[in-house]
Amino acid sequence: CTCYMNSVLQCLYHICSFRKIVYQLPTTGMEDITKCIPLALQHLFTFLQKSPIAPSTKELTTAFGWNSFELFMQHDVQEFLGQLLDNIEKKMVGTSEAEAIPHLLRGKLLNSIRALEFDYSSETTENFYDIHLCVAGMDTIEDSLQMYIQDDLLNGKNKYNFEGHGPSDCLKGYRFQELPPVLQIHLQRFSSDMYGNTRKENGRFKFPFELNMEPYLSDSADRNDCYVYELFAVLVHQGVQFGGHYYAYCRPTTERRWVRFNDDDVSIVTEQNAIDDNYGGFDKHHSAYFLVYIKKSEIENIMAPI
Numbered sequence: 001c002t003c004y005m006n007s008v009l010q011c012l013y014h015i016c017s018f019r020k021i022v023y024q025l026p027t028t029g030m031e032d033i034t035k036c037i038p039l040a041l042q043h044l045f046t047f048l049q050k051s052p053i054a055p056s057t058k059e060l061t062t063a064f065g066w067n068s069f070e071l072f073m074q075h076d077v078q079e080f081l082g083q084l085l086d087n088i089e090k091k092m093v094g095t096s097e098a099e100a101i102p103h104l105l106r107g108k109l110l111n112s113i114r115a116l117e118f119d120y121s122s123e124t125t126e127n128f129y130d131i132h133l134c135v136a137g138m139d140t141i142e143d144s145l146q147m148y149i150q151d152d153l154l155n156g157k158n159k160y161n162f163e164g165h166g167p168s169d170c171l172k173g174y175r176f177q178e179l180p181p182v183l184q185i186h187l188q189r190f191s192s193d194m195y196g197n198t199r200k201e202n203g204r205f206k207f208p209f210e211l212n213m214e215p216y217l218s219d220s221a222d223r224n225d226c227y228v229y230e231l232f233a234v235l236v237h238q239g240v241q242f243g244g245h246y247y248a249y250c251r252p253t254t255e256r257r258w259v260r261f262n263d264d265d266v267s268i269v270t271e272q273n274a275i276d277d278n279y280g281g282f283d284k285h286h287s288a289y290f291l292v293y294i295k296k297s298e299i300e301n302i303m304a305p306i
Contacts, residue, residue, distance in 0.1 A: 002057055003263055004077045007248040008084070009057070010261040011233040011292055013048050014252045015182060017302045021100045025091055037063045037084075038091045049306075054264035077235055077246060077290050078130060078186045085129060104302075105129050108178040110218040115162060116169040125177055130184035135280075136191065141207040141291075145216050149175050175218035181302055183213070183229055183293040189237060189280075200240055204281040207231070209256075209271070211293055229293035236278050238286035246289070249274035254303045 012018050022045050025038040033039050040063040047055035064083075085101060092098045107128050114121040133144040151173035154160050159167035189201050213227040234249040247262040249269065258274040260267050280287030294302055 002061065004246040005057060005061075005080055006263050007235045007246045007261065008077055008081050008290075009044065009060075010048075011235065011248050011250050012084075013045055014250050015104075015232070015292075015294075015302065016304055016306055017104055018182075019045055019049075019306055021088070021097065021104070023306075024097050024100070025088065026095050033059055034062045035065075037087045039063075041084075041088075077237075078132075081184075081290075082129070102127075103181075105180050105182050105184065107176065107180045107183070110175045110177040110220070112171075112173055112175070113160065114171045115160075115165070116171065118165060118168070120162060120165075130186050132186045132188055135187050135189055135203060135205045136201045137203075138205060140205070141185070141211065144205075145213075149173065149216050175221070176213065176216050177218050177221050179213055179217075179227055179295070181295045181298045182232075183295070185291040185293065187287075187289055187291065189287060189289055200237075202280055202282050202284065202287065204279050205287070206279050207275070207288065207291060209275060210296070226295070226297040228296045230296050230299060231275065231291065232294045233290075233292035234274055234278055234288050235290035235292075236286050237289040240285070244285075249278070254299055 022038075022041055025042060027036065027039045027042060029039070031039050033043065037060065040059040044055060044057060044060055085105070089098075089101050092100065108125045109128055110123055110125055112121065112123045131148070133141065134147060135144065138144040138147070151171040153169070154172055155169040160170045160172065161167050162170075187205065190198055191201065209231045211229045211231070213229060214223075217223070217227065232251050236247055236249070238245045238247070247260065249258050249260050251257060252259055256271060258269050258271055260269045260273065278286065278288040
């Protein structure tokens with residue numbers, strides 16, 4: 001049950017700047033590969049680039065410390081990606097490439113709080129590596145982004161406790177302060193209720209090839225940059241909340257040429273196959289679950305051939 005991992009790795013591999021980072025990880029080749037995730041990842045990427053046959057991910061799963069039970073358990077794409085990036089970043093601490101992953105994937109959110117009953121406001125920033133967008137009740141990714149930056153009114157039982165004033169009504173919200181060259185978007189197709197029951201949201205949810213993120217920036221964000229992004233990868237979940245299958249559509253180059261990566265089955269497809277067919281719908285069992293966009297102004301540099 002490693003299809004979720006295969007999909008993530010195939011997308012990351014085809015982001016050329018990310019592949020360069022992996023190759024530059026400070027390994028000697030003498031580490032115990034059964035315990036060294038960076039070395040196992042370097043081996044895997046080298047085989048993906050050079051081998052005429054589909055390579056195994058066994059070295060990598062062993063390095064993660066997964067036993068046979070975990071190998072037969074479906075993991076979440078977004079959860080696995082977080083674990084992988086965290087391990088790579090830790091390996092690069094203290095090296096000249098320590099900021100390589102943050103520079104490529106990290107953005108900043110501006111978190112604001114404004115009191116309604118007295119004169120007080122504050123702003124803090126926090127880092128993000130992917131954006132979690134609501135799908136339920138939304139028609140398009142633009143609708144969901146607009147809701148994401150909508151201020152929430154905290155009142156009644158949810159009043160904010162201000163020091164020196166006690167619980168008070170306020171507006172709390174987020175805006176994007178900085179956006180990374182590679183923008184990762186997690187579409188929240190799965191949700192849980194108060195009893196721990198999980199359901200999958202199958203509603204139709206459209207996303208464009210070209211996405212303009214400027215309308216969702218904070219007032220203090222740098223407006224001199226271009227915030228238009230091109231869709232690079234679509235990770236799809238097929239099935240229900242209790243289980244299913246992951247596969248990915250990806251552009252291996254800057255051209256609008258799409259390829260489907262379904263474990264070891266690789267095939268050229270149309271753009272409609274990669275985008276339109278994965279909007280979902282209540283009559284479909286497959287839909288996009290994770291999107292990767294690349295900033296249009298930087299795509300030539302990020303996708304420079306290795």
